[in-house]
Amino acid sequence: MTTPLIRQDDFNEITQLIAVARLRAVQSVNTTLIELYWQVGQTISRKIEQAEWGDGVVAQLAEHLAQTQPGLRGFTRPNLFRMRQFYETYRGDTIISPLVRQLPWTHNLIILNQSKRPEEREFYLRLAIREKWSKRELERQFKAALFERTVLNPVKVSPLVSQIHPDALSIFKDSYMVEFLDLPQGHAETDLHRGLLQRLKDFLIELGRDFCFVGSEYPLQVGGRDFALDLLFFHRGLNCLVVIELKVGRFEPEYMGKLGFYLEALDRDVKKPHEQAAIGVLLCASKDDEVVEYALSRSLSPALIAEYQTQLPDKALLQAKLHEFYLQNAPDDDVEDEVSGKASGAASA
DSSP states (O other): OOOOOOOGGGGHHHHHHHHHHHHHHHHHHHHHHHHHHHHHHHHHHHHHHTTSSOHHHHHHHHHHHHHHSTTOOSOSHHHHHHHHHHHHHHTTOTTTHHHHTTSOHHHHHHHHHHOOSHHHHHHHHHHHHHHTOOHHHHHHHHHTTHHHHHHHSOOOBOHHHHHHOGGGGGTOOSEEEOGGGOOOTTOOHHHHHHHHHHTHHHHHHHHOTTEEEEEEEEEEEETTEEEEEEEEEEETTTTEEEEEEEEEEEOOTTHHHHHHHHHHHHHHHTOOTTSOOOEEEEEEEEOOHHHHHHHHHTOOSOEEEEEEESSOOOHHHHHHHHHHHHHHHSOHHHHHHHHHHHHHHHHHO
16 A cells, blocks of 8 residues: 655644644743732732831742742742732723733833833733734834824824724824834935835834735736836735835825825726725825825825834933823813922922
8 A cells, every 4th residue: 555645735734733732832821920920919019018018028038939949930029029010000900901911021021111101001012912022022112102103193094094994093103113224314215115125024013913915016007008016015904905105205295196096906906806995005204294184185095194214213202292292181180280299299309
């Protein structure tokens, strides 16, 4: 009896089963570990609040664990205080506390230590879970001030985007960071295009997890003429094609006509029957928000206009602007409380 010819692809089913089982095991271990840290933090917090322990006891606890639990890692004095802070930050929050169990401890510490506000913590918790950011990418998004940029400059889309793709507002951004390209001043469109293709993995991470690359200089034929799209993607969540047109200068209103033409051609000749209408993104070096608003308000195409930034922003400046934004939009009582709080703090200093 001859042995049938087996290809490597025939083993994929077993390989996938093993990969899924391993992932579940890692997730289970992480959930158990976070739950342990939560309970340890809860116990320390309760005993300190009830005056059963002083802060000095935590150091004794760390020494005790080191002596009685050989090989146990992560229960140093600083980490025990972090567990206490972790618990006290999220306790009583039935919406946020389940989220922290879905991320590794290092991710939780980054978010806990670098976030200034509760809404900022929730913002990064949800995005880190959705995008499955690595530790390095999460730290990069903090450096890029993603929260501040999102609050201060929400994405601007045409009315049709909101109608056809309401979820797009949480997926697209007003600006995209491409500092990893190391583009020189006065770069050409070909430099930007080539750089994005060479660092496509990084660009896909910046765009978002559900973006899939379709092609560069994607060909379209309309009538007897040939056209080419700069970059074409597909978004799995929105179930639609996304064309990105690159402009190394500022946004000009006439760009909208050409983008609308491309979207019409995609919907007529490329889009599959089960897919939603395509979305167009004009990625420009700069834009005037008032010009953008005028251009988008009457647009009959599902389009949006965004900037690309070649350097990380000044985060301190954005944080100051965000503080002003919150003061301007806060109820009068909150503003008075903050002012009086600052005055009393200055007096005590």
